[in-house]
Amino acid sequence: MSVKAPRGVNDILPPDSFKWQYIRRKAEEIFELYNYEEIILPIFEHTELFQRGIGETTDIVEKEMYTFEDKGGRSITLRPEGTASVMRAYLEHKIYGQSQPTKYFYFGPMFRYERPQAGRFRQFYQIGVEVLGVDNPAVDVEVILVGFQILDTLGLKDCKLYINSVGCPECRSAYREALKDYFKPHLEKLCSDCQRRFERNPMRMLDCKNEDCKRHMEKAPVILDYLCEDCASDFDKVKSYLDLVQIPYEVDPGLVRGLDYYTKTAFEVKYSKLGAQDTLFAGGRYDGLGEEIGGKRVPGIGFAMGMERLILALKYQNVELPINRNIDLFITTIGSKAEKEAFKYLNQLRRAGLKAAMDYMGRSVKGQMKMADRLNARYSIILGDEELDKGSATIRNMETGEQDEVKLSNLVEEMKKRVK
Ligand SMILES: [Zn+2]
Ligand SMILES: [Zn+2]
Structure with a gap:
C-alpha cells in the first residue's frame, strides 16, 4: 500500500521548483523597485475573518473553505486568499498609526475546495500585493503596473487588462434596484443560487457561472451608468493614468465584485490561451473591508497572481526561464x-x-x-x-x-x- 497526496494537491518537484524559485526571486526584485515590503501571514485564521472579509454569500465561503474545529473548540479555516489576513494584521498591529501608505507583498499557498482542473488546484500558490491607507487612483494603476512588470520580466506577452468600477455603497443602491427590476420577470428561469442572491445581493448574480443564467446577464444594466460623481471621477483618473503609462485596457462592465466593501476599481489580467482558467492576476479596491472585519475604514487595493497559472502560461508561450543549475x-x-x-x-x-x-x-x-x-x-x-x-x-x-x-x-x- 502506498499513500498518495490528496486530490487537488501537488508536489512541486525539481526542475519545476526551480521555476517557482526563479519567479519568486524576480517578483521580489520588482517589489523592491516599487518599494513593497514582505508580510508573512499565518496559514490559518479564525473562520469568522473570512466569513466577514470575503462575504457569506460568496462561493468561497459557502462552498469552498477548509474549515475545522481545533482541539480548543475554535472554528479555524485554512486561508482561501490573502487580503482578509493582510487587513486583519494591519488593524491588529495598528499599522495605520505609521506613515502611510503601507505597501505589502506576500507569497504562499491558499486553500479552496474546488473541482480540480487545468490551472486550478485545492492548494494553490499566490503572489499578492496590497496597498493600504491611500485612496489615490494613481495607486490603483501602480498596483496594476507591478503585476504587469512581473509578467514582462518573465517574458510573458499578450496579456490583456480588463477594468471596471464597482462604485461605492451609495451609488450601488440605485444600481441594485435597477438590477432587481431587470431580473424580476426572469427570476423563475434562473438557478436557485441566483434566486437567493436576488434578495440578498443581486450584484452577485452577475458572476453566476450557470450557462442559462449567463444568457440573462448580457442585457442587464451596467454599474458604470449608475456611478456617483466621486466614483466616476476616480474611474476617469484610473483610465487617464493607464493612458499615461501606455497600458492598453478594455472596460468590462461584467467585471463585478458584488460585496459592499469592494469599491471602485476592479481589474483582471488575462492570458487568452489558457482557456477557461485564463486569469493571471486580478484584484481591486476594498475600501470597506476594514470596517467589515470589525475595524475602521481603511482604503486598500491589491491583487493576487496565481503561480500555477503563470507557469502554465509560460509553457503555452514556450518561454524558457534562464535557470542556471550548473556547478563550478x-x-x-x-x-x-x-x-x-x-x-x-x-x-x-x-x-x-x-x-x-x-x-x-x-x-x-x-x-x-x-x-x-x-x-x-x-x-x-x-x-x-x-x-x-x-x-x-x-x-x-x-x-x-x-x-x-x-x-x-x-x-x-x-x-x-x-x-x-
Ligand atoms: Zn459611488
Ligand atoms: Zn445563476
Missing part, C-alpha cells in the same frame, strides 16, 4: 584515501563560495566523470592517492579538456580565481 566544480577521486581527503576539500571549496560536488555512490572514475558532465561542472578536480602523496591535484577544464596540476595547499585560492 566536481571532485573526482581515485582510491579510498583520496575519497576521504576530497570530502575535506569539498567543504573548504563550498565555504569559499564555490558550487562544488563529489560522488557518494562509489562510482568508477568514468562514472564520476559522467556525473560531472551531467551537473555541467565547469571544472573537474581529479584527486588520486598518487597525487595526494605529491600534495597536488589535477584540474580539468571540462569545456576545453585542458588539464594542469595545482598544489593542494593552494587549491581553494586557485579555484576561486578560475571560477570568478
Whole structure:
C-alpha cells in the first residue's frame, strides 16, 4: 500500500521548483523597485475573518473553505486568499498609526475546495500585493503596473487588462434596484443560487457561472451608468493614468465584485490561451473591508497572481526561464584515501563560495566523470592517492579538456580565481 497526496494537491518537484524559485526571486526584485515590503501571514485564521472579509454569500465561503474545529473548540479555516489576513494584521498591529501608505507583498499557498482542473488546484500558490491607507487612483494603476512588470520580466506577452468600477455603497443602491427590476420577470428561469442572491445581493448574480443564467446577464444594466460623481471621477483618473503609462485596457462592465466593501476599481489580467482558467492576476479596491472585519475604514487595493497559472502560461508561450543549475566544480577521486581527503576539500571549496560536488555512490572514475558532465561542472578536480602523496591535484577544464596540476595547499585560492 502506498499513500498518495490528496486530490487537488501537488508536489512541486525539481526542475519545476526551480521555476517557482526563479519567479519568486524576480517578483521580489520588482517589489523592491516599487518599494513593497514582505508580510508573512499565518496559514490559518479564525473562520469568522473570512466569513466577514470575503462575504457569506460568496462561493468561497459557502462552498469552498477548509474549515475545522481545533482541539480548543475554535472554528479555524485554512486561508482561501490573502487580503482578509493582510487587513486583519494591519488593524491588529495598528499599522495605520505609521506613515502611510503601507505597501505589502506576500507569497504562499491558499486553500479552496474546488473541482480540480487545468490551472486550478485545492492548494494553490499566490503572489499578492496590497496597498493600504491611500485612496489615490494613481495607486490603483501602480498596483496594476507591478503585476504587469512581473509578467514582462518573465517574458510573458499578450496579456490583456480588463477594468471596471464597482462604485461605492451609495451609488450601488440605485444600481441594485435597477438590477432587481431587470431580473424580476426572469427570476423563475434562473438557478436557485441566483434566486437567493436576488434578495440578498443581486450584484452577485452577475458572476453566476450557470450557462442559462449567463444568457440573462448580457442585457442587464451596467454599474458604470449608475456611478456617483466621486466614483466616476476616480474611474476617469484610473483610465487617464493607464493612458499615461501606455497600458492598453478594455472596460468590462461584467467585471463585478458584488460585496459592499469592494469599491471602485476592479481589474483582471488575462492570458487568452489558457482557456477557461485564463486569469493571471486580478484584484481591486476594498475600501470597506476594514470596517467589515470589525475595524475602521481603511482604503486598500491589491491583487493576487496565481503561480500555477503563470507557469502554465509560460509553457503555452514556450518561454524558457534562464535557470542556471550548473556547478563550478566536481571532485573526482581515485582510491579510498583520496575519497576521504576530497570530502575535506569539498567543504573548504563550498565555504569559499564555490558550487562544488563529489560522488557518494562509489562510482568508477568514468562514472564520476559522467556525473560531472551531467551537473555541467565547469571544472573537474581529479584527486588520486598518487597525487595526494605529491600534495597536488589535477584540474580539468571540462569545456576545453585542458588539464594542469595545482598544489593542494593552494587549491581553494586557485579555484576561486578560475571560477570568478
Ligand atoms: Zn459611488
Ligand atoms: Zn445563476
